[in-house]
Amino acid sequence: MEIGAHADETVGGDVADTAIADVQTFTRAYEHYRLPVYRYLRAHGATDADALDLTAVTFERAWAARHSFRPRGGGLAAWLLRIARNASIDAHRQHGRGAHATPEEVELAASAGELEPDHVALRDAVARLPEPQRDAVWLRFAAGLTAREIGMVLGKSEAAVQKQIQRALDALGEALQ
Amino acid sequence: MTQRDLQHRLVAAYAVDPPQGFSVVDKRLSSAMLGNETGRWHLGRGPRVMLGLAVAFLLLAGVTAGAITVLDRIAGGTPGTQVAWDRGVEIGQREVHGDFAVALVRGYADINGVVLGLSVERAGRSSKGDVPGLALELRDPAGTVLPAGSVPALGALDEAPRVDEVVTFAPTTRSDGDYTLRLGFTPTGKDGDLPWSFRFQLPAPLGAVVHLDQAQVVDGTSIQVGTLRLSPTALTAAIHVDPAEADASAWGVVGSFRHGDTAVRIDWNTLGSTDLDLTAGTYSGVDDAAGKWTLTVTELVGDRPDGSQVRLQGPWQFTFEVAAPTR
Numbered sequence A: 001m002e003i004g005a006h007a008d009e010t011v012g013g014d015v016a017d018t019a020i021a022d023v024q025t026f027t028r029a030y031e032h033y034r035l036p037v038y039r040y041l042r043a044h045g046a047t048d049a050d051a052l053d054l055t056a057v058t059f060e061r062a063w064a065a066r067h068s069f070r071p072r073g074g075g076l077a078a079w080l081l082r083i084a085r086n087a088s089i090d091a092h093r094q095h096g097r098g099a100h101a102t103p104e105e106v107e108l109a110a111s112a113g114e115l116e117p118d119h120v121a122l123r124d125a126v127a128r129l130p131e132p133q134r135d136a137v138w139l140r141f142a143a144g145l146t147a148r149e150i151g152m153v154l155g156k157s158e159a160a161v162q163k164q165i166q167r168a169l170d171a172l173g174e175a176l177q
Numbered sequence B: 001m002t003q004r005d006l007q008h009r010l011v012a013a014y015a016v017d018p019p020q021g022f023s024v025v026d027k028r029l030s031s032a033m034l035g036n037e038t039g040r041w042h043l044g045r046g047p048r049v050m051l052g053l054a055v056a057f058l059l060l061a062g063v064t065a066g067a068i069t070v071l072d073r074i075a076g077g078t079p080g081t082q083v084a085w086d087r088g089v090e091i092g093q094r095e096v097h098g099d100f101a102v103a104l105v106r107g108y109a110d111i112n113g114v115v116l117g118l119s120v121e122r123a124g125r126s127s128k129g130d131v132p133g134l135a136l137e138l139r140d141p142a143g144t145v146l147p148a149g150s151v152p153a154l155g156a157l158d159e160a161p162r163v164d165e166v167v168t169f170a171p172t173t174r175s176d177g178d179y180t181l182r183l184g185f186t187p188t189g190k191d192g193d194l195p196w197s198f199r200f201q202l203p204a205p206l207g208a209v210v211h212l213d214q215a216q217v218v219d220g221t222s223i224q225v226g227t228l229r230l231s232p233t234a235l236t237a238a239i240h241v242d243p244a245e246a247d248a249s250a251w252g253v254v255g256s257f258r259h260g261d262t263a264v265r266i267d268w269n270t271l272g273s274t275d276l277d278l279t280a281g282t283y284s285g286v287d288d289a290a291g292k293w294t295l296t297v298t299e300l301v302g303d304r305p306d307g308s309q310v311r312l313q314g315p316w317q318f319t320f321e322v323a324a325p326t327r
Helices: A007-011 A023-043 A048-064 A076-094 A103-112 A117-127 A131-142 A147-154 A158-176 B003-013 B023-041 B045-066 B070-076 B079-087
Strands: B089-097 B100-110 B113-122 B134-139 B162-169 B179-185 B196-200 B208-218 B221-230 B235-242 B249-259 B262-265 B268-271 B277-282 B291-303 B309-322
Touching: A023 A048, A023 A076, A023 A131, A048 A076, A048 B023, A076 A147, A117 A131, A117 A158, A117 B003, A131 A147, A131 A158, A131 B003, A147 A158, A158 B003, A158 B249, A158 B268, A158 B291, A158 B309, B003 B162, B079 B100, B079 B113, B089 B196, B100 B179, B100 B196, B113 B134, B208 B309, B221 B291, B221 B309, B235 B249, B235 B291, B249 B277
Parallel strands: none
Antiparallel strands: B089 B100, B100 B113, B113 B162, B134 B179, B179 B196, B208 B221, B221 B235, B235 B277, B249 B262, B249 B291, B268 B277, B291 B309
């Protein structure tokens, strides 16, 4: 079962289906997606300061590449989150670490914030999932993407993403019992 | 903990806002956008003003967001729960026992479930101590106990004076009369000691239940649709599959619900009591279920024992009509 923030739906999907080449539409897209992007980056293991920096990098890159975005069929959320994911991977590589945050790094970032203890435990459990499941969970529950959008980010089919999330939920359910 | 409640918790766990807002990002992006635009197209005053207004709006929105309660935020993070929160009724009952006050803030019922908003806070000057959890029992007007999702964990009361939770329950079996919610803290709640008690009423559940029980066969694979529940918070269909490829399992469907001119994609599947049973649904619900519906399964996806995936192509199509409610 999937639950998420569904960022597109909160404004009726009009942001997702709009070109973002001009200042007005890009600003609307930024206003709409900056929080999902920030939350995804925090879930990915970034501190508040690093997540804000990477959010800025994401939208700077998106602004520079805005003419390449094609709005047909939506996909703005997936496009932005793919940029954010790549920015996060780049940052990890620049710091001499692997492409993805380790579970320990994710846990450390979670514990450094002001999260409720229950939430920290849950985030710790997610951090220990296999990487494909973990990324799908973050994109779903932190960024609010649909399975179809997650598939666009990760290069997988919608059904495959649904299965990854289902497996992740099963594993989390067992881990938290 | 049900999977639905686990998902609510995941949404809440990642609902982290930047403590100082996005002003740093706003400034960097404004600079990048204005610099870039000016260099390339000699930006006129109009777009500059527009961007300035947009940034001002963002700051204003940040102030407004700060005033939203945690319950609003939790509800707002979940599409189905947001509908329940918006359409729900104020209950506004509060009881104090010992060191804790419990408030039943808001409630909602439709044919896909009952949703209650609760707030638990330390009363008086009680010392901070370990609060392991809460036991809950909701009875509908027929006296039937409605299974809850997860029981909220209240460990956060060690750090904060109040914890807000949105709890989902199974659908009610009867709506005319009083619901009774009883609560107690574990471990006392384990012994049936549930000192907090709230009696309240909720409007009749919205939505329609359709017992379709139709099967379609495509290329040797049968899909049978049992009960559909069509409500403002969700559309769900109980599905039994009899696939041509028997050694695969953990089946899920891809497809859509169509109601009149509106089509909504199926965006989640849950496994049922057997490997061949599942529930497919979406949290894009409907206010008025009356009219013609089509459930289309375009693809059936399962896992083979070797980890590879099998994808059986449809479509399997089921059409049915929901009558307008009699008034």
